[in-house]
Amino acid sequence: MRRTAIASAVATCLIGAVAFASAALAQDDALSSWNDGAAKQAIVDFVSAVTEEGGADYVAPADRIATFDNDGTLWVEQPMYVQLAFAFDEVKRMAPDHPEWKDTEPFKSLLAGDMKAVAASGKKGLAQIIGVSHAGMSNAEFTETATNWIKTAKNPKTGRLNTDDIYEPMLELIDYLKANEFDVFIVSGGGIEFMRPWTEATYGIPPQNVVGSSVKMTYKVTDDGPVLMRDAEIAFVDDGPGKPVGIQSHIGKRPIASFGNSDGDYQMLEWATTGPGRTLGMIVHHDDAIREFAYDRDSQFGHLDKAMDDAAKQGWVLISMKDDWAKIFPDE
Amino acid sequence: MRRTAIASAVATCLIGAVAFASAALAQDDALSSWNDGAAKQAIVDFVSAVTEEGGADYVAPADRIATFDNDGTLWVEQPMYVQLAFAFDEVKRMAPDHPEWKDTEPFKSLLAGDMKAVAASGKKGLAQIIGVSHAGMSNAEFTETATNWIKTAKNPKTGRLNTDDIYEPMLELIDYLKANEFDVFIVSGGGIEFMRPWTEATYGIPPQNVVGSSVKMTYKVTDDGPVLMRDAEIAFVDDGPGKPVGIQSHIGKRPIASFGNSDGDYQMLEWATTGPGRTLGMIVHHDDAIREFAYDRDSQFGHLDKAMDDAAKQGWVLISMKDDWAKIFPDE
Structure with missing residues (x-):
């Protein structure tokens, strides 16, 4: 068994050696998306x-x-920061369970799509939006929500x-x-x-x-x-x-x-x-x-x-x- | 150069293979200080x-x-916790720069070696001792102090x-x-x-x-x-x-x-x-x-x-x- 282990390790290493040599060569090209410059x-x-x-x-x-x-x-x-888009989407997703948001700022404006009014709500308004979308749940639930959201979330400008x-x-x-x-x-x-x-x-x-x-x-x-x-x-x-x-x-x-x-x-x-x-x-x-x-x-x-x-x-x-x-x- | 790299990698790997085989064998004995049992x-x-x-x-x-x-x-x-011993030693080391400690508890008792009185000072006293020994300096200074202290600090009972x-x-x-x-x-x-x-x-x-x-x-x-x-x-x-x-x-x-x-x-x-x-x-x-x-x-x-x-x-x-x-x- 010892001999087999050594033989197996040597075989693995030979494969590794080839990979290593390739990697060393590839190294020159590791920054291929960078133009030459300072x-x-x-x-x-x-x-x-x-x-x-x-x-x-x-x-x-x-x-x-x-x-x-x-x-x-x-x-x-x-x-805008991706996480902010996440917070906005979360408020929309949670809205059916929060009928009171229809009459409460900054949720009212956000749900109506009035982003100027949301921005006007300033740090306090933003803190409320972040608050309801990022707290009050278990961390496992938050992780699941973020995981699901990121699977399909796209940048509105780039479309990616x-x-x-x-x-x-x-x-x-x-x-x-x-x-x-x-x-x-x-x-x-x-x-x-x-x-x-x-x-x-x-x-x-x-x-x-x-x-x-x-x-x-x-x-x-x-x-x-x-x-x-x-x-x-x-x-x-x-x-x-x-x-x-x-x-x-x-x-x-x-x-x-x-x-x-x-x-x-x-x-x-x-x-x-x-x-x-x-x-x-x-x-x-x-x-x-x-x-x-x-x-x-x-x-x-x-x-x-x-x-x-x-x-x-x-x-x-x-x-x-x-x-x-x-x-x-x-x-x- | 490519050939040299491969040769060098193979050589390294052969040495690694022997080490690997030894490690696999040693694995059985990895817990040698443990008696057999549940x-x-x-x-x-x-x-x-x-x-x-x-x-x-x-x-x-x-x-x-x-x-x-x-x-x-x-x-x-x-x-006692090693870090507590560190805090006590730090108070003693810093004492010459703090003449006021001679008349202030819990420092007074600590410097006099009256550990019962120190203990009697409770959480508040302990917090003061931790406070002066762990805060008020840069983190680099604290790291240096802890590094120096641990080099020679011994357990009073085991002597190690x-x-x-x-x-x-x-x-x-x-x-x-x-x-x-x-x-x-x-x-x-x-x-x-x-x-x-x-x-x-x-x-x-x-x-x-x-x-x-x-x-x-x-x-x-x-x-x-x-x-x-x-x-x-x-x-x-x-x-x-x-x-x-x-x-x-x-x-x-x-x-x-x-x-x-x-x-x-x-x-x-x-x-x-x-x-x-x-x-x-x-x-x-x-x-x-x-x-x-x-x-x-x-x-x-x-x-x-x-x-x-x-x-x-x-x-x-x-x-x-x-x-x-x-x-x-x-x-x-």
């Missing part, structure tokens, strides 16, 4: 430097932590499923980093439990590598067994200065590479790129009105202003979707 | 069942999540370094689960940042797989760069009903195996073992007064009462340190 070069130079054993910038695999924002960095965030509205060059970047023994995390202002049901299938990032905003949860034993109830109380906001806190809380290590697209990623980029040793900070700049959307300083979603102004000073590299990406979407 | 059998049966491809109880590697309590489950928690006061059978169990493609996490009532500096070297569990209690942190940019400040405010208590919440927050998956030793692990065990499919819940019972300590219902640290009463009903397996462990400590 952005692609910055990635390749950084990864080469930190993975070169004996090199001055070498970083052990255990410390190769990379963090990615989600909205606008990995998938489309226009004309939201989970197809993702950036091919960033998928390649995630894979390239993983192939170079990076541990890759999503660190998003979005809801942690809203993302977890689909990040593994969509980006290859498992639930335990997702960091996000959360509501307070309470453990409760019911007749059907224990559940985690989602309370209508914010536990953590993983945005802006919250991102380094979320990173430390979940990962316990400082990233050496970080990727974002808005001012909400400023502190995450700053935290990653002011650490010791060689680091990489990059900002996806939405400047392609033809293939995607063009927006920055004036946008409500993915507002990019100060981080763009400070990019040069901070050593962050801007990624021009227009110039740096040969292809934007997987199905393009 | 506890060891429960572990082996469970792992065999969930890893048998095509079997009724098969669980994909991605869902093989195991969670371990720390104090009393992986290392000694008598005569705390990091040697660990249970060999549990280390074997962690390795056995990892060899069977489990993702292994610590889920402790202890402070997450107190544990992270040493869990990888001590148990082979990296910082991102440590879940624990925490204080609120605030991101702050100083003249020396950004820091995470530790505020004197509890952010999360990872104990009792908090453990399933901490598990969901950090891992996003429900464990299929869980190991604890006290009533503080009740809900974690319940959460793990009432999930779908085959599960395993085990309780380390400290019943060996000669080689370790004997305590359960009447102990302040590692209080085990209700979880022991309900073990049979819940299907949890008790581990008798006296009968099930041939060896308790690595250096025994």
Whole structure:
């Protein structure tokens, strides 16, 4: 049996060796959706430097932590955050059980399709919409709802499923980093439990590598067994200065590479790129009105202003979707 | 170059194949510090069942999540929690900068060595001691302090370094689960940042797989760069009903195996073992007064009462340190 085990292992390894050699060759082409230019070069130079054993910038695999924002960095965030569309759809789905919403703002306007009035309800109105759609149920129920919704939810402008509205060059970047023994995390202002049901299938990032905003949860034993109830109380906001806190809380290590697209990623980029040793900070700049959307300083979603102004000073590299990406979407 | 890469990979694999064959053989002996009996059998049966491809109880590697309590489950928690000893030592170390403590309780009694008076100060006094030793500094400073302290800190009763006061059978169990493609996490009532500096070297569990209690942190940019400040405010208590919440927050998956030793692990065990499919819940019972300590219902640290009463009903397996462990400590 021992001999069989060895023979079997050798056979597996020979197959693996061929795969390995192919992978090494494929490596050159790992970023094939990236045009040659400063952005692609910055990635390749950084990864080469930190993975070169004996090199001055070498970083052990255990410390190769990379963090990615989600909205606008990995998938489309226009004309509004996907999670907001989910919240609106949830209110509509739940409306039959809430006849009182017909006379209560902001639900009344939302159900009537008056989005201007919904917007006018401001943060308070939005908090109510998020509240009823994200709390008051068990976490398992919420996961099931989000899972079902994401299966068919489409972007109203692109017409694609939201989970197809993702950036091919960033998928390649995630894979390239993983192939170079990076541990890759999503660190998003979005809801942690809203993302977890689909990040593994969509980006290859498992639930335990997702960091996000959360509501307070309470453990409760019911007749059907224990559940985690989602309370209508914010536990953590993983945005802006919250991102380094979320990173430390979940990962316990400082990233050496970080990727974002808005001012909400400023502190995450700053935290990653002011650490010791060689680091990489990059900002996806939405400047392609033809293939995607063009927006920055004036946008409500993915507002990019100060981080763009400070990019040069901070050593962050801007990624021009227009110039740096040969292809934007997987199905393009 | 391609040929060289293949040759090199094959060579690496051949070495790997021998290692693999040895590991397969060693597997039989992976739990060598465990005496044959119901506890060891429960572990082996469970792992065999969930890893048998095509079997009724098969669980994909991605869902093989195991969670371990720390104090009393992986290392000694008598005569007091190690982290409490750390807090006491920190107060003594900081005392020269705090002359006012000479006249303020509970510091006055602690500095005078009057532990009865410290105990009498109750939760409020303890909170003050934890407060000054765990908050008011940057997280990097706290990590450095904890790292330095743990290097020399010894258990006053056993005389061992705390990091040697660990249970060999549990280390074997962690390795056995990892060899069977489990993702292994610590889920402790202890402070997450107190544990992270040493869990990888001590148990082979990296910082991102440590879940624990925490204080609120605030991101702050100083003249020396950004820091995470530790505020004197509890952010999360990872104990009792908090453990399933901490598990969901950090891992996003429900464990299929869980190991604890006290009533503080009740809900974690319940959460793990009432999930779908085959599960395993085990309780380390400290019943060996000669080689370790004997305590359960009447102990302040590692209080085990209700979880022991309900073990049979819940299907949890008790581990008798006296009968099930041939060896308790690595250096025994």
